[in-house]
Amino acid sequence: MGCFVCAKHRDPGLDLVGADELVVVTHVSPDAPGSDGAPVYLGHLVVEPRRHVAGLDGLADDEAAAVGRWVARAGRALRAAGAEHVYSAVIGHHVDHLHQHLIPRYPGTPREYWWLRMEEWPQARLGDAAEVANVVRDLRARLGDQGR
């Protein structure tokens, strides 16, 4: 109860990057816990099992395969959209529902900002909800028939 991710998955207006019967892929939202309405790093995606599990060890084999497929698909879409590299991690400090982050690094990002400090770069691509919606539309189109 009270799970932000489960509630998000039930939202009929959720703007999906991609999904199937086991996994949902979305862009991080300026309204998510920990974001507090601040602009978010554009292209920062989360791949989540539909079922509420806390960590990677909770995934059934078919869910694990689906998470892996969507990480690869979304990573390809981010690369096609201009990322020179895609980072990925499970952190889980804010929400107790497994979500695997995909974070693109765009060309020109100075070495000292790579990985954990990319949002701190003054020229980092940050955006509000409208800009996030544009990125989601673009990635969904790049995923084509792999999405949904």
Ligand SMILES: [Zn+2]
């Ligand atoms: Zn949940």
